[in-house]
Amino acid sequence: MTQPGFGPDLAEVFGPAHEATSDSAGLSLVQLLTPEGERVEHPDFSFGDDLSDAELAETVRGFFRDMTLTRRIDVEATALQRHGELGIWAQLLGQEAAQVGAGRALKPQDYVFPTYREHGVAWCKGVDPLKLLGLFRGVDQGGWDPRENNFGLYTIVIGAQTLHATGYAMGMQRDGVVGTGDPDRDAAVIAHFGDGASSQGDVNESFIFAASYNAPVVFFCQNNQWAISEPIERQSRIPLYQRALGFGFPGVRVDGNDVLASYAVTKAALQRAREGQGPTLVEAYTYRMGAHTTTDDPTRYRLSDDVERWKLKDPIARVEAYLKRNGMADQEFFDAVSAEAEDLGHHLREGCKALPDPQPLSVFDHVYAEMTDELVTQRDGFAAYLESFEGAH
Ligand SMILES: Cc1ncc(C[n+]2csc(CCOP(=O)(O)OP(=O)(O)O)c2C)c(N)n1
Numbered sequence: 001m002t003q004p005g006f007g008p009d010l011a012e013v014f015g016p017a018h019e020a021t022s023d024s025a026g027l028s029l030v031q032l033l034t035p036e037g038e039r040v041e042h043p044d045f046s047f048g049d050d051l052s053d054a055e056l057a058e059t060v061r062g063f064f065r066d067m068t069l070t071r072r073i074d075v076e077a078t079a080l081q082r083h084g085e086l087g088i089w090a091q092l093l094g095q096e097a098a099q100v101g102a103g104r105a106l107k108p109q110d111y112v113f114p115t116y117r118e119h120g121v122a123w124c125k126g127v128d129p130l131k132l133l134g135l136f137r138g139v140d141q142g143g144w145d146p147r148e149n150n151f152g153l154y155t156i157v158i159g160a161q162t163l164h165a166t167g168y169a170m171g172m173q174r175d176g177v178v179g180t181g182d183p184d185r186d187a188a189v190i191a192h193f194g195d196g197a198s199s200q201g202d203v204n205e206s207f208i209f210a211a212s213y214n215a216p217v218v219f220f221c222q223n224n225q226w227a228i229s230e231p232i233e234r235q236s237r238i239p240l241y242q243r244a245l246g247f248g249f250p251g252v253r254v255d256g257n258d259v260l261a262s263y264a265v266t267k268a269a270l271q272r273a274r275e276g277q278g279p280t281l282v283e284a285y286t287y288r289m290g291a292h293t294t295t296d297d298p299t300r301y302r303l304s305d306d307v308e309r310w311k312l313k314d315p316i317a318r319v320e321a322y323l324k325r326n327g328m329a330d331q332e333f334f335d336a337v338s339a340e341a342e343d344l345g346h347h348l349r350e351g352c353k354a355l356p357d358p359q360p361l362s363v364f365d366h367v368y369a370e371m372t373d374e375l376v377t378q379r380d381g382f383a384a385y386l387e388s389f390e391g392a393h
């Protein structure tokens with residue numbers, strides 16, 4: 001159907017906006033491993049072509065381990081919240097493949113700007129998962145030093161980190177670490193955000209800046225179908241990845257429950273950025289299996305049927321099936337990962353309760369890189385006030 005004067009109907013051009021498999025523009029969802037654990041080919045993206053059989057098996061086992069341990073972090077933190085040890089927790093259940101694929105595609109010199117749900121990326125970047133809990137326990141305003149792992153602090157203000165990421169990427173250009181041809185030097189930035197965030201002004205402004213300056217940034221959008229209780233259908237009339245075209249850079253939709261595809265697509269997008277070819281939007285098409293956070297009750301706004309359908313696309317189960325079917329991992333390997341998960345659970349449970357309470361004066365520590373005179377006066381005044389209490393010593 002055409003709209004007189006306005007060209008063809010959008011659905012005719014783009015196809016159904018929110019179907020996982022394909023669209024009428026002929027660009028299909030990038031998938032390299034089916035939910036049944038079978039490898040499939042894609043014309044533009046591949047996984048493992050440059051690896052021997054042994055290396056390939058080792059890499060996929062590594063992905064399995066990463067995803068299993070990431071899920072364990074999530075399960076433990078959720079339980080800790082239920083026990084009253086955390087004030088709140090943002091679960092990533094179901095999004096492990098999107099995050100581990102993206103996280104493992106990073107080089108050490110790349111820089112990550114996460115939201116509040118990027119526990120799997122934090123894991124890949126080597127952040128001690130215990131440090132993730134401080135913010136949610138309310139004993140820390142960040143939890144880690146972003147410079148140690150090139151992993152920024154969690155950002156609760158929806159979409160704000162995409163501007164930080166773009167600015168940082170523009171800084172990298174000016175530092176001369178983009179497009180030099182040295183694979184150990186060239187660097188890129190990845191900005192994680194959600195489907196809901198894509199409606200924010202910040203995100204759209206960051207797209208404009210990134211395109212205008214050809215900034216080395218990968219916009220990694222985990223479309224988990226929900227922004228708390230707001231479904232994606234209400235937020236966008238076209239598939240999110242196709243928005244990139246309007247800003248002047250490529251967009252790709254990848255199966256976010258397929259770790260091989262998430263890795264392959266993110267790796268290629270990061271490489272483009274490092275080489276100085278500019279930004280890419282990656283839409284990782286996935287599903288938030290759990291609640292938005294532990295304060296949310298999704299049964300009030302979505303059908304359990306949907307959740308059941310997505311369970312069949314579980315990101316970890318398909319890798320396990322692939323490994324087993326092809327004799328790429330034995331029982332000893334799976335037992336070792338389970339044992340490691342147990343140890344990690346213990347580390348989190350014990351470590352969480354032992355996290356120190358914050359010192360009141362620490363609130364002044366990270367306001368600015370350097371203390372201003374006014375801040376010193378305020379801090380001294382507050383210190384004197386604390387001293388005034390009986391038994392302060
Ligand atoms: C600027 C801003 N507006 C509103 C909120 C409240 N809020 C917290 S999470 C959220 C939904 C985000 O959805 P999405 O971007 O899809 O990420 P997801 O939580 O699904 O990972 C909203 C609106 C906020 N934190 N910041």
Ligand SMILES: [Mg+2]
Binds near residue numbers: 194195222223227228
């Ligand atoms: Mg979302």
